[in-house]
Amino acid sequence: MLAAVDHVQLAAPPGSEDALRAYYVDVLGMTEVPKPPVLAARGGCWFEAGDVRLHLGVEAGFRAARKAHPGLRVTGIEAYAARLAARGAEVVWDTALPGHRRFYSEDPVGNRLEFLEPEPSKPSEPVPGPGA
Secondary structure, X not given: OOOOOOOEEEEEOOOOHHHHHHHHHHHOOOEEEOOOHHHHOOOOEEEEEOOEEEEEEEOOOOOOOOOOOXXXXXXXXXXXXXXXXXXXXXXXXXXXXXXXXXXXXXXOOOOEEEEEEEOOOOOOOOXXXXXX
């Protein structure tokens, strides 16, 4: 039985680790996690924030996916979008998902990332009682 998503792996071109660190740590506010030595020899970087884990693996002939992306749940989406924009990341809002605020951004190698926050539930309309 599936219990949780352990991590999401995204690809990146060889030699992009410094740009990835600048984006995932400085822009998104994640922490870089050391890779086990046998895996570190392959290149790439691992990042996490709370329960969110993103692994960026080096891929020869890398080409960023245009549609595929992780959906990352955030709190305080307006402030988080402002943080990204203030650090030079493009923020593209999308209103097509009912019940959520969301935007897209791209990392420095072109990986698409979705950031979303559920909208607060609206109180139900009061039901008129007897004699109303």
